[in-house]
Amino acid sequence: MKASTHAEVYRPFSGQLRKHPMRPLTLAWSGIRLGLRKKLPAFLLFAPAVITALVGAIRVYLMYSFSEMLKEDGGLTGVQMTAAMQEVLGDVATNVVLFVKTSAYFALLAMTWFGAGMIADDRRMGANLLYFSRPLTRGGYLLGKLIGLMFFGLLTLGIPTFVIVSTAVFASPDWSFLRFESEVIWKTAFFGCTWILIVSTIVLALSSLVNRKTLALTLVFGTIIVVHGAADVAAELLEKSELKLLSLPYNFEVFADWLFDQHLSLGADPTLSLTALGIFAGGGMLLLWRNVRKMEVVG
Amino acid sequence: MSAAPPEMQSLIETSGLGKVFGKVQALDDLSMSVPTGAVGLLGPNGAGKTTLLKLLLGLLIPSSGSARIVGQNPKTRRGRLTIREHVGYMPEGDCLLPNTTGVELISMLGRLTGLTAEDAMTRTHEVLDYCQLEEARYRPVTGFSTGMKQRLKLAQALVHDPQVLLLDEPTNGLDPKGRRQMLELVADLAQNHDKNVLLCTHLLPDVERTCEHVIVLQQGKVKLADSVAALTKADGARYRLIVPRSTEAFIQALPAAGVILESQQDNRCTILLPDESQSADVLFRVAAQCGASLESVELAKSSLEDVFLSAIQADGDTSTEEVTP
Numbered sequence: 001m002k003a004s005t006h007a008e009v010y011r012p013f014s015g016q017l018r019k020h021p022m023r024p025l026t027l028a029w030s031g032i033r034l035g036l037r038k039k040l041p042a043f044l045l046f047a048p049a050v051i052t053a054l055v056g057a058i059r060v061y062l063m064y065s066f067s068e069m070l071k072e073d074g075g076l077t078g079v080q081m082t083a084a085m086q087e088v089l090g091d092v093a094t095n096v097v098l099f100v101k102t103s104a105y106f107a108l109l110a111m112t113w114f115g116a117g118m119i120a121d122d123r124r125m126g127a128n129l130l131y132f133s134r135p136l137t138r139g140g141y142l143l144g145k146l147i148g149l150m151f152f153g154l155l156t157l158g159i160p161t162f163v164i165v166s167t168a169v170f171a172s173p174d175w176s177f178l179r180f181e182s183e184v185i186w187k188t189a190f191f192g193c194t195w196i197l198i199v200s201t202i203v204l205a206l207s208s209l210v211n212r213k214t215l216a217l218t219l220v221f222g223t224i225i226v227v228h229g230a231a232d233v234a235a236e237l238l239e240k241s242e243l244k245l246l247s248l249p250y251n252f253e254v255f256a257d258w259l260f261d262q263h264l265s266l267g268a269d270p271t272l273s274l275t276a277l278g279i280f281a282g283g284g285m286l287l288l289w290r291n292v293r294k295m296e297v298v299g
Numbered sequence: 300m301s302a303a304p305p306e307m308q309s310l311i312e313t314s315g316l317g318k319v320f321g322k323v324q325a326l327d328d329l330s331m332s333v334p335t336g337a338v339g340l341l342g343p344n345g346a347g348k349t350t351l352l353k354l355l356l357g358l359l360i361p362s363s364g365s366a367r368i369v370g371q372n373p374k375t376r377r378g379r380l381t382i383r384e385h386v387g388y389m390p391e392g393d394c395l396l397p398n399t400t401g402v403e404l405i406s407m408l409g410r411l412t413g414l415t416a417e418d419a420m421t422r423t424h425e426v427l428d429y430c431q432l433e434e435a436r437y438r439p440v441t442g443f444s445t446g447m448k449q450r451l452k453l454a455q456a457l458v459h460d461p462q463v464l465l466l467d468e469p470t471n472g473l474d475p476k477g478r479r480q481m482l483e484l485v486a487d488l489a490q491n492h493d494k495n496v497l498l499c500t501h502l503l504p505d506v507e508r509t510c511e512h513v514i515v516l517q518q519g520k521v522k523l524a525d526s527v528a529a530l531t532k533a534d535g536a537r538y539r540l541i542v543p544r545s546t547e548a549f550i551q552a553l554p555a556a557g558v559i560l561e562s563q564q565d566n567r568c569t570i571l572l573p574d575e576s577q578s579a580d581v582l583f584r585v586a587a588q589c590g591a592s593l594e595s596v597e598l599a600k601s602s603l604e605d606v607f608l609s610a611i612q613a614d615g616d617t618s619t620e621e622v623t624p
Contacts, residue, residue, distance in 0.1 A: 008425075008428035008429045008431075008433075009429070010425075010429050010457075010487065010488065010491075010492050011425045011429075012460055012492065013418070013422055013459065013460035015414070015415070015418050017384060017412065017413030017414065017459065018413045018414070018415060019413075021410065021411075021412075021413045021414075021415075023410075023411050026407060026410040026411055027407075027411065030399075030403070030407045033403070034396070034398055034399065037398050121396070121397070122396075125393070125394055125395065125396055125397065126390065126392045126393070126394035127394050127395070127396050129358070129388070129390040129392070129394050130390070130394050130395075130408060130455065131411065132356075132358060132383075133356055133358070133383060133386075133388035133390070134383050134384075134408065134411045134412045135380040135381075135383040135384050135411075135412065135413065136383075136411050137376075137380070296358070297357075297358060297359060297360055
């Protein structure tokens with residue numbers, strides 16, 4: 001039976017709905033596709049991460065290569081040059097950490113750009129009505145958005161880290177990096193995951209507060225960068241280093257220094273910074289949960 | 300969809316359902332039973348129609364009372380998820396994600412409902428064809444006209460082939476052609492594909508054209524609920540007459556014959572025969588006795604508009620300006 005205005009008939013669906021359809025992954029994939037639709041921002045945001053990864057990998061490779069060449073050369077000159085190079089460039093592990101920390105800031109930029117609109121745009125368009133009129137729980141929605149944003153974090157932080165660490169592993173003589181400095185690998189992975197998780201939570205929490213991507217971008221940069229600057233200045237002026245705990249980058253810096261056994265800056269307390277990061281993450285998650293709940297139950 | 304919802308006595312049941320937004324009572328002690336089939340939920344803006352739909356989907360929490368749809372209570376998590384599997388919802392607002400194409404949006408929503416990727420894509424193309432969006436399916440929805448957006452919203456409600464469709468103002472913003480197309484789609488779904496449709500609108504003709512039952516809401520209360528046929532059935536005792544000659548004499552002679560004059564305007568009048576079994580012959584006899592002639596004798600059929608107006612004016616409330624006859 002055809003309706004008179006159209007040529008196609010309505011065909012009933014004879015299949016079955018899946019019992020465990022992994023809805024968060026569907027939502028995440030949709031967010032990733034939407035994010036990557038605009039090529040120029042994607043290129044501009046991924047380019048620095050790629051460059052960092054390449055520079056880091058080449059530097060680590062050259063450090064091992066020169067070190068080997070000079071050792072093979074033998075004699076006092078070779079040993080002295082190796083020592084001098086290490087003094088200038090630091091050891092390989094320090095370089096890996098340095099490049100991972102640098103990549104983390106590029107990841108912050110990318111995750112802010114891609115994540116700012118993830119919930120704000122849904123709110124602006126009222127797309128939450130489409131999502132929540134389906135059997136999608138708010139936990140599923142939240143997880144889908146988090147996975148989508150963490151994917152961008154993985155692209156801009158995870159992959160460069162993987163490239164640099166892999167180079168160190170394969171370029172090191174007799175797998176020495178893997179044998180003697182393997183804790184750097186696990187610590188790097190842990191640092192990267194923590195960074196991606198906390199930044200994703202905060203970006204999405206701030207995105208859920210407003211209903212425009214531009215507002216969300218302003219809010220994220222204001223919260224992270226302006227607060228960082230203000231906390232730094234206030235800490236200097238008032239001579240209270242605790243004020244720096246308000247800054248997310250500062251706490252991550254202290255966390256990284258503590259994790260990788262680096263020299264801690266003056267007044268830095270890893271316990272306090274870890275607590276601050278925990279509060280940022282917990283607060284972000286609570287805010288996110290509250291706002292997503294309001295999106296599901298619209299009134 | 301093979302996963303059939305639980306047995307339904309009626310499509311929707313509410314008991315003392317109430318919803319308050321601040322100081323505004325959107326729904327007030329609403330108790331009703333909505334039959335299966337195509338049902339029109341009619342009422343002026345602010346009557347509580349959209350609120351009722353959102354309560355049924357669990358998108359709002361009731362302030363009081365309870366509701367059941369497809370045998371499930373939307374208050375419970377399990378009930379809510381089951382309802383959302385079996386119900387297709389077409390929201391009123393422009394809720395389509397920009398930068399997505401029709402195919403991407405519908406297939407994603409289909410997968411969110413529980414379709415496999417393959418089924419979702421097949422269904423997407425089927426429903427887009429059905430909703431006449433064949434050629435626009437790969438275009439970003441940002442460039443869609445209002446009519447196309449409305450049809451895309453209908454398509455997303457249909458993608459998982461639900462048994463129940465909750466359509467919130469589907470003809471909103473459409474031109475006459477678009478409106479006709481949308482109503483034909485809705486009528487086709489209800490009449491030929493056994494879909495239970497709750498059509499929420501403030502447009503009386505939309506309900507008349509597509510629905511078997513009508514529920515009139517006003518200020519959060521049910522003012523009227525019956526089948527369209529029963530509400531607009533021919534009233535056997537009421538006639539509309541045109542009396543070109545000796546009109547006054549004819550009218551004066553009516554009470555003696557037991558006929559009640561309901562209204563008169565020039566030579567046109569509406570009369571009521573108190574006894575429904577009484578034949579219209581009495582009118583001709585009266586006309587013959589007083590030398591009048593009857594140019595037209597027509598059974599009066601009360602339109603839905605008349606019924607609607609009388610229902611909402613029964614309380615002395617005349618705020619009907621937002622309902623478009």
